[in-house]
Amino acid sequence: MHLVTLDDIRAAADRVRTSVVRTPLLPAPSADPERPLWLKPESLQPIGAFKIRGAFSAIARLDERTRARGVVAYSSGNHAQAVAYAARAYGVPAHIVMPDVTPRVKVDRTREYGAEVVLVPIGERESAAYNIVAERGAVLVPPFDHPDVIAGQGTIGLEIAADLPDVALVLVPVSGGGLASGIGTAVRALCPNAAVVGVEPELAADARASLRAGERVDWPVERRARTIADGLRSQPSELTFAHLRAVLDDIVTVSEDEIRRAMVELAHSARLVAEPSGAVGLAAYHRYAAELPAGPTVVVISGGNVDPALLRAVLDAPDPADRQ
Amino acid sequence: MHLVTLDDIRAAADRVRTSVVRTPLLPAPSADPERPLWLKPESLQPIGAFKIRGAFSAIARLDERTRARGVVAYSSGNHAQAVAYAARAYGVPAHIVMPDVTPRVKVDRTREYGAEVVLVPIGERESAAYNIVAERGAVLVPPFDHPDVIAGQGTIGLEIAADLPDVALVLVPVSGGGLASGIGTAVRALCPNAAVVGVEPELAADARASLRAGERVDWPVERRARTIADGLRSQPSELTFAHLRAVLDDIVTVSEDEIRRAMVELAHSARLVAEPSGAVGLAAYHRYAAELPAGPTVVVISGGNVDPALLRAVLDAPDPADRQ
Structure with a gap:
């Protein structure tokens, strides 16, 4: 590895x-x-x-055409906001998949950064994120992996x-x-x-x-x-x-x-x-x-x-x- | 001026x-x-x-022999702690004059920085500070003037x-x-x-x-x-x-x-x-x-x-x- x-x-x-x-x-x-x-x-x-560092590092490295199709993350925490913030800085769409039980304040804050928040049952986060990747050609930004x-x-x-x-x-x-x-x-x-x-x-x-x-x-x-x-x-x-x-x-x-x-x-x-x-x-x-x-x-x-x-x-x- | x-x-x-x-x-x-x-x-x-900046600026500028006689301040607030902290960094004595009604926590914190705290009736702060200057040849560090x-x-x-x-x-x-x-x-x-x-x-x-x-x-x-x-x-x-x-x-x-x-x-x-x-x-x-x-x-x-x-x-x- x-x-x-x-x-x-x-x-x-x-x-x-x-x-x-x-x-x-x-x-x-x-x-x-x-x-x-x-x-x-x-x-x-x-x-x-600190999540902002990883988000910018990953999104900045995408080639411009790929990045323009947008980015995807599944997170209800700091990673969600980091990806939303970095995507806005690059002027590209961010799709953030969150469990439908996420506290409203976290959803709102992520939307304030310009992201589209997709609420799904908690077990469907990953599949929902991969669907967006497949449908839109958007790039998944994982929180650490x-x-x-x-x-x-x-x-x-x-x-x-x-x-x-x-x-x-x-x-x-x-x-x-x-x-x-x-x-x-x-x-x-x-x-x-x-x-x-x-x-x-x-x-x-x-x-x-x-x-x-x-x-x-x-x-x-x-x-x-x-x-x-x-x-x-x-x-x-x-x-x-x-x-x-x-x-x-x-x-x-x-x-x-x-x-x-x-x-x-x-x-x-x-x-x-x-x-x-x-x-x-x-x-x-x-x-x-x-x-x-x-x-x-x-x-x-x-x-x-x-x-x-x-x-x-x-x-x-x-x-x-x-x-x- | x-x-x-x-x-x-x-x-x-x-x-x-x-x-x-x-x-x-x-x-x-x-x-x-x-x-x-x-x-x-x-x-x-x-x-x-920010008071730390002014305190270091003033104390750093003293010639070494003068500084060694110590510094004096009258303050019960951030300036007291700034002078105490800067004096300790230079290894010189700090005498901080405070009103005797100063909350104990502020006195303690200033002492933690190694200063000698002199408690006096509130109307006698300036005169007490000038007495220390006169007696010890210590230098007064004013809070702004x-x-x-x-x-x-x-x-x-x-x-x-x-x-x-x-x-x-x-x-x-x-x-x-x-x-x-x-x-x-x-x-x-x-x-x-x-x-x-x-x-x-x-x-x-x-x-x-x-x-x-x-x-x-x-x-x-x-x-x-x-x-x-x-x-x-x-x-x-x-x-x-x-x-x-x-x-x-x-x-x-x-x-x-x-x-x-x-x-x-x-x-x-x-x-x-x-x-x-x-x-x-x-x-x-x-x-x-x-x-x-x-x-x-x-x-x-x-x-x-x-x-x-x-x-x-x-x-x-x-x-x-x-x-x-």
């Missing part, structure tokens, strides 16, 4: 440069002087998540290596694995002494189980759906799993309470609104720091699209132990 | 470059296609506010001009006026066609009244204290007022409700925690857009240090009219 290379990621960086925010590394107050901490706030991208998408997410790793060449540890959320595959590939190539560690919720730790088993382990969707981190409920594909095995040092897990506490800390100490999935890296930093490599540490905050009611509920919870 | 020049600001940029975050311009969903909007999130600086501080804040304007050379309008909060003086000076010099407009709360609109009168108008402190925007309760000095007259096109005002709505919008649509003072520019964008110059617009989000209870209260309020 061909794995994405540093050159692929550099080419992706050229494609997305004018379309995404070059996010800074934010120095964070660190509880641990051995592990000074920086945050990489991908929550500040347009549409509020594609080299151009992985390379796009990997541009985050290029930026980390450029801004903090002596980075010792990168903590990155793992769901379908596109983000961790891309960042891990770039960081391993450019900072060979750095560790790259994936983070999953305990309640959706299929990728950790798979790494341990040496093969993909299936967790039923209803099991993965228990976590508050709704962006971390996917499972790696063959392609991303091959990358994860090659580039991750480990995957660690965090509890739901730890995720909530990290969201509160990000709001109050880093002035960032993070979605639960975006906060798992900081949760892992606090839980595992002493067991992980010492040195400059980067936590990737992958997204900030949290439902207003959930954000209020998390911030309204009793203040966690002071952890400034 | 000597006004700060573009060269002064460029020199300040050289002094602060390795100490502050090079904040990106974040494209924001804009209600107004005539005025595409970018946010400049100074809330993401260490200590959570100093050319090096103004030049430091002006580095934000350099970055705006570099990232968005065709900017048509910059909206910037006004309190003591250091931020608006610095940004206005840089933007006027580099983007002569851009308008620079200050923003104040209606309840603390002394600088607007002063601009209208052509001379400094005093609003009693209890009048200015009515606004929720606790960072915007100072008044310009002679030095900053001279800058504001020279570089601002106008000052506009916003209501308390508009400030709260802008905070909610920043949290949900831009994934940024802003303090009330940091949100006034976005409030002004919505209220005045049609009356202001058309074209690419930048709103400076000056800080994000909001009391957790206030943040919860603002987010808990009924959702404002949809303004995505």
Whole structure:
């Protein structure tokens, strides 16, 4: 299987440069002087998540005639909005297939980016998407299972290596694995002494189980759906799993309470609104720091699209132990 | 009176470059296609506010022997933390004079940055600070009334001009006026066609009244204290007022409700925690857009240090009219 290379990621960086925010590394107050901490706030991208990088990387690479026929995605989350946003930037149609139980606010937001939203029963998402591909000649943009998408997410790793060449540890959320595959590939190539560690919720730790088993382990969707981190409920594909095995040092897990506490800390100490999935890296930093490599540490905050009611509920919870 | 020049600001940029975050311009969903909007999130600086730029600019410029005697500031807000943080970075003592009624959390946070906090009755802040200057030979770092501080804040304007050379309008909060003086000076010099407009709360609109009168108008402190925007309760000095007259096109005002709505919008649509003072520019964008110059617009989000209870209260309020 061909794995994405540093050159692929550099080419992706050229494609997305004018379309995404070059996010800074934010120095964070660190509880641990051995592990000074920086945050990489991908929550500040347009549409509020790193997914915009993969979407632009994939759509920019299509030849113009193909792209003009439009793009298709099936997603009810950040990937849907990323593909809609990128398609609008190129002036091409976007067809986003969503389960008919998707909350109205997510449907509306995707439509605001100019996409045509196709609502179908949840079991028919894939077939509906492939029908659009067949009927219109539109191109499917998968959320993680594609080299151009992985390379796009990997541009985050290029930026980390450029801004903090002596980075010792990168903590990155793992769901379908596109983000961790891309960042891990770039960081391993450019900072060979750095560790790259994936983070999953305990309640959706299929990728950790798979790494341990040496093969993909299936967790039923209803099991993965228990976590508050709704962006971390996917499972790696063959392609991303091959990358994860090659580039991750480990995957660690965090509890739901730890995720909530990290969201509160990000709001109050880093002035960032993070979605639960975006906060798992900081949760892992606090839980595992002493067991992980010492040195400059980067936590990737992958997204900030949290439902207003959930954000209020998390911030309204009793203040966690002071952890400034 | 000597006004700060573009060269002064460029020199300040050289002094602060390795100490502050090079904040990106974040494209924001804009209600107004005539005025595409970018946010400049100074809330993401260490200590959570632009004040860090002025503090580093001033402290970096001291000769080494002078600096070693330490620095002094009187402030209970972001300036206190900025001076404490910058002094620690230089390994020199910081003495921060605060009113004895300052909330404990602000005292603690300033002490966490290594400063010695001196609590005095509110009317004795200045004299206490000058006593420390006299006794120890420490140097007073004023919050806005100093050319090096103004030049430091002006580095934000350099970055705006570099990232968005065709900017048509910059909206910037006004309190003591250091931020608006610095940004206005840089933007006027580099983007002569851009308008620079200050923003104040209606309840603390002394600088607007002063601009209208052509001379400094005093609003009693209890009048200015009515606004929720606790960072915007100072008044310009002679030095900053001279800058504001020279570089601002106008000052506009916003209501308390508009400030709260802008905070909610920043949290949900831009994934940024802003303090009330940091949100006034976005409030002004919505209220005045049609009356202001058309074209690419930048709103400076000056800080994000909001009391957790206030943040919860603002987010808990009924959702404002949809303004995505």
